[in-house]
Amino acid sequence: MISRYTMQERLAGWGPEGQAHLAGSTVVVLGLGGLGGAAAMLLARAGVGRLRLVDPDRVALENLHRQLLYDEPDASQAAPKAQAAARHLDGINSEITLEAMAEEFQAGNGRELLQGADLVLDCLDRPQPRFVLNEFCVELGLPWVHAGVVAAQGQVLVLRPGLTPCLRCWFSNPGEPALTSERDGILGPAAAIMASLQANEALKLLLGRDDALLTGMLVVRLWPPSFREIRFSRGGQEPCPVCGY
Ligand SMILES: [Zn+2]
Helix, strand or coil, rough: CCCCCHHCCCCCHHHHHHHHHHCCCEEEEECCCCHHHHHHHHHHCCCEEEEECCCCEEEHHHHHHCCCCCCCHHHHCCCEHHHHHHHHHHHHHHCCCCEEEECCEEEEEEEEHHHCCEEEECCCCCCCHHHHHHHHHHHCCEEEEEEEEEECCEEEEEEEECCCHHHHHHCCCCCCCCCCHHHHHHHHHHHHHHHHHHHHHHHHHHHHHHHCCCCCEEEEEEEEEEEECCCCCCCCCCCCCCCCC
16 A cells, blocks of 8 residues: 555665654754755655744745745745744644744753754754754754755754764864855755755654764755765864863
């Protein structure tokens, strides 16, 4: 019998067991813009059982070139992204549980927003809350997938406390970024590609396919195209103040 998940259950190492595992999983998606909306959509379609959708912003017309989950009525109503995302995702997969949280992720509410999570997707658009998330994930032993996009490029990184370096290990001196969306914009396909790569790593983590995970930071440039995986090197640095690696 063909079910809605048959075509993915046929993938090697997936099967009904993997599908049942996804159905029992909770993923927190922080940020519901070009990355988070598309990544959440892929996880909803794949049948991840519970998605907690976190974003304090409202949909605006200038979002629509890259934020695949929203439409013109959302923009004209300035709909809260968390609620609009939950509504659209419920139309895509009504079998899963969707929690809309129109809140900004920060130190004060972070623990509550991460409660019960198996995995977190970092689809945030600023560095500061990412480092807050990093500290929570190290403390809670919670795996997460970081993604970022600006202009025609982006990066994806899998972070597993105790098994990989943390975000602070990678970015010990987060200075001013070379590119900013305010100045350099964001290419729609770049956001969708990075979201797909992020959802791909998330599915591997949820299915226990550790053998297939990214091991370094994948840096993708699209104009002109290149995919490069950077290996972590501690060099002569002091041990990390957050994770001790
Ligand atoms: Zn670290």
